[in-house]
């Protein structure tokens with residue numbers, strides 16, 4: 001494999017295994033901001049609904065496809081915690097994700 005465009009697949013077996021399926025289920029959109037990855041030229045990342053370091057699994061059921069911005073905002077929260085966080089920080093979320 002010498003194609004640079006596929007380098008990340010080599011180092012991310014989880015992504016290689018599940019990303020197509022996640023994108024199909026999520027209609028090609030980020031789970032949180034719902035921007036379309038292709039339309040907005042975003043690179044989808046794998047998020048663990050329950051973070052690995054907090055006991056979350058690598059199983060498909062624990063995964064989402066997120067844009068980089070949403071993934072970095074979610075940090076190590078579980079999905080339930082992130083919903084709570086967003087309910088208190090809606091303006092911040094929109095400002096960071098969509099700009100002013």
Ligand SMILES: [Zn+2]
Pocket residue numbers: 030031032033034035066067068069070071097
């Ligand atoms: Zn997003």
